Amino acid sequence: MLLFRSEEHVEAWRTHAQPPASSILNLEQIARLAHAWYANKLAPDWRRHTADEAATLFADLQLDPEFWRPR
Numbered sequence: 001m002l003l004f005r006s007e008e009h010v011e012a013w014r015t016h017a018q019p020p021a022s023s024i025l026n027l028e029q030i031a032r033l034a035h036a037w038y039a040n041k042l043a044p045d046w047r048r049h050t051a052d053e054a055a056t057l058f059a060d061l062q063l064d065p066e067f068w069r070p071r
Contacts (some may be wrong), residue, residue: 023067032061 004010010024025033036057040046051056055065 021063021067023065029061029063033063036061 002013004013008025014022037049051069052069058065058068
């Protein structure tokens with residue numbers, strides 16, 4: 001994860017670095033994702049999310065599930 005100060009900064013970095021396709025999230029989206037992803041991490045019965053659970057979570061948060069799918 002890389003943090004940038006503005007979308008213009010992202011575009012300047014992309015022009016220079018030419019990375020593979022990526023998704024841009026704002027701080028509110030990152031906070032919602034972190035809260036949902038780690039909400040019960042300390043519970044004794046915690047387990048990792050399945051791929052389907054993760055895809056559902058990303059969709060619920062209106063994030064592109066295809067971008068986050070493992071390759």
